[in-house]
Amino acid sequence: MNNRLYKLMNWPEIEEIIYSDGHDPHRILGAHKVGNSVLIQTFRPDYAEVKVVSSDGKTYKMDLEDDAGFYAALLPYKAGFSYHYVLVDQTGKETVSHDPYVYEPLITREDCIKFSSGMHDTIYDKLGAHMMKRDGVEGVNFAVWAPDAARVSVIGDFNNWDGRIHQMRRVDESGIYELFIPDVTEGQEYQFECKTRGGEIFLRPDPYATRTKDYKAEVSVVAAAPSYKWDDKAWMTQRKTYDKTGSALSIVELSLDGFAQTAFEDNEDVTYAALAARVIHYVKANGFNAIELLPVCEHDEIHKFDVNSFYAIKGEYGTAADFMDFINACHKEGIRVILDWTATYFPKRDYGLSYFDGHALYEYEDPGKGTQPGTHRLIFDYGRKQVTNFLYANALYLLKEFHIDGLRITDISKVLYLDYDRKPGEWTPNIYGGYENLEAVEFMRELTQKVNQLDQGILLITKETACWPHLTDTVEEGGLGFDYKWNNGWSHDCLEYMKYDPIFRGQHHNELTFSMMYSYTEKFILALSHEDVGGYPFLKEMMPGDDDQKESNVRLILAYMMVHPGKKMLYHGRNAVSMERGLQMENFIYKLNMMYFDHPALYELDDVTDGFEWINSMAADLCMLAFVRKSSKDEEELLVVMNMAGVEREFRVGVNHDGRYEEILNTDAKDFGGSGVVNDRKIEAELIEADGRKYSVPVKLAPLSLAVFSYIPYTDKEKKIRKIREEAHEKKIAEQEKSRSLLLSKHEKEEARMLAELKAKYEKELAQQQKAIEEKYDKIEEERIFAIVSDAAIEKLAETGTNEDGSKKGASDKKAPKKAVKKVTKKSTITKFPEGKDVKKPAAKKSTSKKTSSSKSSKKKDTGDKA
Template identity: 40%
Template sequence: MYLFHQGNLRYSYQLLGAHLMTVGGKQGVRFMVWAPNAEKISVVGMFNEWDGRRHPMEKLNDNGLWCLFIPELTKGTLYKYEILTAHGHLQLKADPYAFASELRPRTASVVHPLGAYHWNDEQWMKRREGMNVYESPLSIYELHLGSWKNIETEIYYNYRDYAEMVIPYVKELGYTHIELLPLTEHPFDRSWGYQATGYYAVTSRYGTPDDFRYFVDQCHAHGIGVILDWVPGHFCKDQHGLRRFDGEALYEYADVKKAEKPQWGTLTFDFARNEVQSFLISNAIYWLKEFHLDGLRVDAVASMLYLDFGKEDGEWEVNEYGGRENLEAVEFLKKMNEAIFDEVPHVLMMAEESTSWPLVSAPTYTGGLGFNYKWNMGWMNDMLQYMQLDPIHRKHHHHLMTFSLYYAFSENFVLPISHDEVVHGKKSLLNKMPGDYWQKFANLRLFLAYMYAHPGKKLLFMGSEFAQFDEWKDMDDLDWELLDYESHKSIFNYMKQLHQLYQEMPALWELDHEQEGFSWIDPHNTEQSILSFVRNSRSPNDQLVVVCNFTPEVYHDYKVGVPENGTYKEIFSSDAIHFGGSGQTNGLKLETTKQSWQGQDYHIHMRIPPLAVSFLKCISKSKEDTHAR
């Protein structure tokens, strides 16, 4: 209890909430809740006809912990807390630490035991300990379970069913990880889980906590990691949730200007309050420990860091130094990441941070926030803006392609094309692309290949892997019938081959976060919108040359500088016929000429396909100075 009130109890869910146990020889449930402003609290449920007079709780200390053991209650018992506020009002609240909840629209908490599931992923967990994720391939498939595939609108499959459907699909595509939109219990389907009420309860839409554990267990059995979107920045205002939990602002700031998030209609956690720190830090550790998750993607970090995020003048106040930074949130994030990596060292903590805040993915002892990855929102915005341009105009916006390399190694970046980019009128990834039918698919293949060639780990939202035409429809499942059409099936096969190339070539991931992993050949060809560069690994034999053409023009004798003398081979082309391309590939070996070009000691002559990317590899090195073409 002392540690909880100090903000240092990393496993507060083992103290608070509803726990099955034996007391005085009797089996039952011990309930504990934090509500310092309450006058009286009772546990109510079907077992006492929701009568708050029958099971009043005992107040344990002046800091507001209340406790009660009720014998004979079992797993599956429905309950809530009836709270008498200092203002004389009675209110019913779900348990903030409940491990399960009723299926919406019902809102009661459900007694569920910890530690009952038998895990079978020892091999995966041991392998994870020895993995250097920074120098490993990391390709993430982001999905929202309910709209990946459903039985019908608002009627979903069970987590176990999803395991049988999702895992083989993701495995076939070649992704290393799945990232799930939030699964904390939430009242409104269309919030996608980003406005939660039950932070410790996996949503009952898809089954029980143990059903979800099975999903993760099966992912690990098939070599797939699992990342969960997690939202410590704000919570929804539904009456049964955390808002004014004991009649006063408790989990949220008391200061309305700090508490309100008008952009989303939610409330900000009070990051300065010790008990809230224990609640949130324990929650992150809970998901990582109790569900064996491989990482958390922390949502909307910018909204936590800045007091003026999404607010107009007059809706916020400066901090004590006159700045707009939320100093308490900054310290909380550092404390949170220190605790997580102390308790669960080999996980991913990814920040969705959309500003230029420095050192997001740097350790706290160097002044960083302590995450180990940051989403590269700048790259995403620039590239999507560029790709939507008609190719005839791209030469005037060449900087949108090259600017990301000025800062690519300032953080450990993930390149994200997430759900936010293909919803709310933004169009699907395919439909963002300009041109006729063929050019749309060519542009999509070009974009995806450039993404996988660019430094940084990868994330792609579901549906893009088979070129869904419509933007994400959050209440319907994906347009799976498109896979019956050759053009869409070819994109699916393209993604399989691209992932195979990605995983087989250390140059595409081993030095993702080091300047030595990337060097330009020619970033300046604005007139033809052609880029060329080198990706390096720790072995000089794994070097790749990448040539990208962002126009529909074909060049049959294009001169490209290369770093090595010998014979080059085009090992992958996004323009290959079997991908739906025009077939302007380089089938013959490409011999170097010893003549400097584009800052390289040698050059080759090659065919440049339209709206395409070519990956070239030196397959044999020559000791001689010159070779004929």
């Protein structure tokens, strides 16, 4: 020990170095001028001896001032003095090393202010590990943000993972630590060792690392900035003027891991170059014009959306430059590349971003905001500017450095709503007492604005399942500024409908039509994504019926997606189907895409009501739909007819225009694996009203099928001929109507005459019947009255000798001889009395007074006869 040297040393501060408790090691370590000398100090507990070699070639052995490994040397000072170390290990092996503590920080105060304000769009050029040369010395500049750490060190295979050796300097109060370590080279592994104020020590990877040891990203790897020569200038130029609303966009969602597995099974190389060839072949064979890649940054093997390193492209298939070549190859084939980007959460790990510096740093400290209920995921703290800066910069890094054409942000409902999937009492309201996460809203708006400032042609897509309004309106209009939103309502309702047996589909008809009720509230992408179907085999298994019916249902829903308003996306998956079925399905999807691209009616007016018109949406009992898709030109109109029933049907469908209608796609075509029930001839519109329209066409459809018809207007000559025929037809109809009217009038008159005759005859017969009935009952009445007269009354008349008129019997006998009484002209009846005697009686009389009068007249007549 050198006593003079010992006295010059600041031992309290040296203790900070030895015990790794400080945040400014440059105050002690390195070279410091002391009078006419220079004091050089270093802490290398991993070496047995340290020498200093000055710029003039002289070598000085450093004194071991502390057994822990603290070395010091006092050398003469000269202008332009520089030096390096020679480190000697226990075996005597010497290693040349440069002192990291002679370099000033590269991160400026301006960088810190911009970062703390969330405005440093290229912070990834400052934080992380960057290879560079300083003062002629090659090395790596390390920087990390850890504001709550008491000390941060760089550890790696270059210092035996010893956190005491390369302790970092805190740049300022922003919490950034920085250290340039000479002689570190590409490919060396490293981590950050953090020590809390409580003395707890833990390891963390580099959040800004561009390469990691493996998918876990627990250990970072030093990587040189890729130097790639792009060959897509024409693509990038035309992208700036891309029409996001009026262009056709058909995306296939795929995972590079799936293609890699197929390549591995085929004993082929699994590199980005090989994957590019496979992906491009698939995309071209199926007719898509864009791909959406599931996360390509280092992620969990099972949960692919659990990204472990946001700046590191998956290294299993190659370097960042290799992935750039993948993108370049796609652009040369006219294929747009979109990335799934998880800016809403990150996985909770013992390593990684969670509790990065011993406290909640990238996530909310409040569990009511910082965790996704029921998952192992943490929500980014959008209220912390350094965190949002991390995310903004990450998006811009991918877009600028890799020429990515778009980002699809995972479900933002979980961050926009503070109460999403939480029970009362489990969430914290915002400052106004509401359930909106105002910080997340601001982040989304700022993100979309930054991306649009970079390039108007970049696509920003999101998934949102809780109906947050105005997602695709511009920020100036009060929206969030996204270009498209997945239409999860459409995919859910359609898949639920298709799961039903056709017999029961009529009861759920509105599930197929409901999407048009809100189709224009946002700019939508119709997505049958990995979340919905998981690929063709899974989609097929959802469908009812036998194998052929399942196939028919799959073709039906895919075709419906293509003709429904909205951009398109279909998940690839790995097809577990026979070669024949696979080729038929590939052919079908290709034809769907070609039809989509060739007909502006299917995409030009997606977002305005003029692009769609129902023809028949009410035929639930028939499981039938008919509608038209329109563009800015009438002649480009398409007619779509669907038969979701399990039986073949023929429909008469109303059309908007007179002309011919040619079937351009039928899902039941034999080329697609169908039965071949198609409309193979052009159909002329007929002047027959249907669906509230003047003209109509007859259409036949196989079970579970969809047909699309293009409208072919007549030529001027055909229109003249058509007009002549229509006029003749109208005159014929008019004359037929007139003839029918005259005949009907004649019929009505004849019918009236016949009815009058029948009525008279009926009334006559009725009168006769009524008269006969009256006589019948008058007769019965007289009989019943006469029946009242008994045998006793007759005998009494005989005994008293009184005639019926009350005169004495025999009075007339004395005057003249007895004559026979003149026979009464009235009819008599024989009445059977109880005693069995037959008594002749006159016909019934209507009253007794009449009877008395008749008796008197009869008596007078008798008298006259006697005279």
